[in-house]
Amino acid sequence: MNIDRVMSGSTMVGVVLTLTVLAIARANRSFLRDVARDPEAVWRGLARVAGSATMAMLVWITLFDQWRQLLDEPLRRAGQFPSERVVLDPTPGAIRNVSLILLATSLLTTAPLIPRHVGGYIVQIVGCIGALAMALPLYTIRVRFDLGLAFGFGGDPSDPADIVGYAIYLLVTWALLVSVILLAYASLAFALALPFTLLLDLTRRREPRTSTEAEGFFSSISDRLTPPEEK
Numbered sequence: 001m002n003i004d005r006v007m008s009g010s011t012m013v014g015v016v017l018t019l020t021v022l023a024i025a026r027a028n029r030s031f032l033r034d035v036a037r038d039p040e041a042v043w044r045g046l047a048r049v050a051g052s053a054t055m056a057m058l059v060w061i062t063l064f065d066q067w068r069q070l071l072d073e074p075l076r077r078a079g080q081f082p083s084e085r086v087v088l089d090p091t092p093g094a095i096r097n098v099s100l101i102l103l104a105t106s107l108l109t110t111a112p113l114i115p116r117h118v119g120g121y122i123v124q125i126v127g128c129i130g131a132l133a134m135a136l137p138l139y140t141i142r143v144r145f146d147l148g149l150a151f152g153f154g155g156d157p158s159d160p161a162d163i164v165g166y167a168i169y170l171l172v173t174w175a176l177l178v179s180v181i182l183l184a185y186a187s188l189a190f191a192l193a194l195p196f197t198l199l200l201d202l203t204r205r206r207e208p209r210t211s212t213e214a215e216g217f218f219s220s221i222s223d224r225l226t227p228p229e230e231k
Contacts, residue, residue, distance in 0.1 A: 008170060108192065138183070
């Protein structure tokens with residue numbers, strides 16, 4: 001098996017995507033800690049289900065499905081001509097159904113957490129439109145880069161310049177594809193959050209997010225302002 005085929009394949013894309021998601025989660029661990037420690041048990045449970053479903057989706061699609069095919073599925077189905085809807089090496093229907101179920105579970109459990117912990121209607125509308133507006137041009141560029149990868153490594157394996165050039169091209173392709181996937185997911189999550197926000201408002205279950213991220217900062221200020229005799 002050619003190493004360039006492995007590196008440009010869907011499995012490697014899934015590995016890069018999973019590592020990116022974990023890096024984003026680590027960078028926002030204080031926020032995620034607040035979500036996991038929500039005062040109400042139902043919200044804590046929903047957060048755990050959302051996290052588990054998202055990780056299960058990442059692992060399943062990486063191992064058994066095709067990230068590129070899944071991303072291209074809406075555009076393929078919207079094709080005007082039968083030739084535009086043809087898929088080379090399609091994923092079996094049973095595997096794709098599991099992928100879609102995991103994706104739907106991840107989105108439907110993540111969406112209610114947005115009005116609870118992120119923001120209301122304005123934030124969701126801006127997030128949905130903004131993510132979609134960024135994803136569309138990146139998607140077009142990513143298709144062109146994928147076309148280049150389809151031809152494989154055409155340089156000299158003994159030439160360091162060719163290897164470095166291909167590695168840079170591969171990294172850019174990964175970055176584009178992962179960005180499009182994350183932006184598409186974010187756009188769908190923000191769109192689904194809107195009806196949940198309305199439902200939570202009607203049932204008076206939506207509350208402003210309380211965060212402990214700044215507690216250390218304000219505690220240090222309080223200590224500095226408190227007179228020594230009162231400490």
